[in-house]
Amino acid sequence: MPTALYSQQDRLLVAVDCIIFGFTGNELKALLVKRLFEPESGKWSLMGGFVKENESVEAAATRVLGQLTGLTDIYMEQLFCFGDVQRDPGGRVISVAFFALIKIDDYSEELMAEHYAGWFPLNKIPALVFDHKNMIKLAKQRLKEKAATHPIGFALLPRKFTLQQLQGLYEAIYETSLDKRNFIRKIHSLNILRKLDEKDKESSRKGAFYYVFDRDKYNQLDKEAIQFL
Amino acid sequence: MPTALYSQQDRLLVAVDCIIFGFTGNELKALLVKRLFEPESGKWSLMGGFVKENESVEAAATRVLGQLTGLTDIYMEQLFCFGDVQRDPGGRVISVAFFALIKIDDYSEELMAEHYAGWFPLNKIPALVFDHKNMIKLAKQRLKEKAATHPIGFALLPRKFTLQQLQGLYEAIYETSLDKRNFIRKIHSLNILRKLDEKDKESSRKGAFYYVFDRDKYNQLDKEAIQFL
């Protein structure tokens, strides 16, 4: 019985918390839920849960994301382990934070109501339980770093999107405005988009061509070092 | 008694493991120890320990580093939480890995013997217990990323060093060779070094001037975005 080897050691509660980002076309938002149990019941919170004995930490995060969104195959990345002794007044809990990117339209109104969830613009995050605000801050920073060198922005956009949507996304992530021509030149030079014949006629009379992210083309690149911005 | 709130949840063993890097003048090395307890007693391992109930995860890492090196005030950074169910055959243990940089000369032979420790070049790491090899791999990668934008290399060099030592360090980190003139120009343009009057006469007849890292000058810069390479 191998566990006996470590029987003298303290055991801790281990949680996961998920920072879920979505993009509306104008701004980046985070998905928050009302906490329905003590302590701090009734306050806004990240979606989280405890890691079980027979479950890996990543599996716990996937499970929690699935519970809230009904989605599988979500872009998800481990962010940081928050391990302060006093971070949760309900007990000694260490929490591994994950950040996830979803296509905001995939998230149904029903699920939202069911979980008492809401989307909040990143600069209008309400008071949150524990250290969750720090988690969001760190996630935002990590998103910037990551999006600069890896094509993760596509996880936030619909399957087909216009170049202006893509640019708007990067502008939201970097909280800046970009020159249209320079941006498009840069993206095209990476050669990871495929232009469709179809146009989006929603937002202009002329219509803007849709593009899709071409995973095959991307996979041919050296995955570690493409430079978006 | 607030802990009762979460009493239904599983509790896990939580460990920390430290990847300790040092630099000899030619190559980057990692400090490993012989594991003296079961399971896998006798194999090489990272230095680690369990997180206690009343200790933060970072504090546990600092404690473990202090035990092995006798040093305080070590550069240390959280790397990643390894949470697979089967990663440790001795039980369900999740491990938060940290990477640390030390000046290799600060680490005494006596401590080394006492802990059955040894320095290993990064491309000659022996078989290690559990997932420790993955931890080193990830740490190496993180060191590259971090050193490109933050002046952490100084934590690996003696207080005073020559420009060739500094260049040698970056060459070791990036596993490449750099042009001497371009490198020096770049470093000088960052304006974070102070030249001493003293010369190192060990490695040449002419002698090379010593420099020190000037933390004051560095602190005046925008800490998030300097570009080394």
Add this chain to the structure above:
DNA sequence: GCAAAAGTGTTTTGTCTACACCCATGA
């Protein structure tokens, strides 16, 4: 005087930035 490492500039190349007008279409 010679071997061995230290120190020092210039040119070329490529990348990033700033900038403004015509196009296509539906109403």
Add this chain to the structure above:
DNA sequence: TCATGGGTGTAGACAAAACACTTTTGC
């Protein structure tokens, strides 16, 4: 025909990369 967003090119600034010879000094 006009209002709206879509689409396109060029010139200048700046940073990165390539490249070789002279200096110092202990032996």
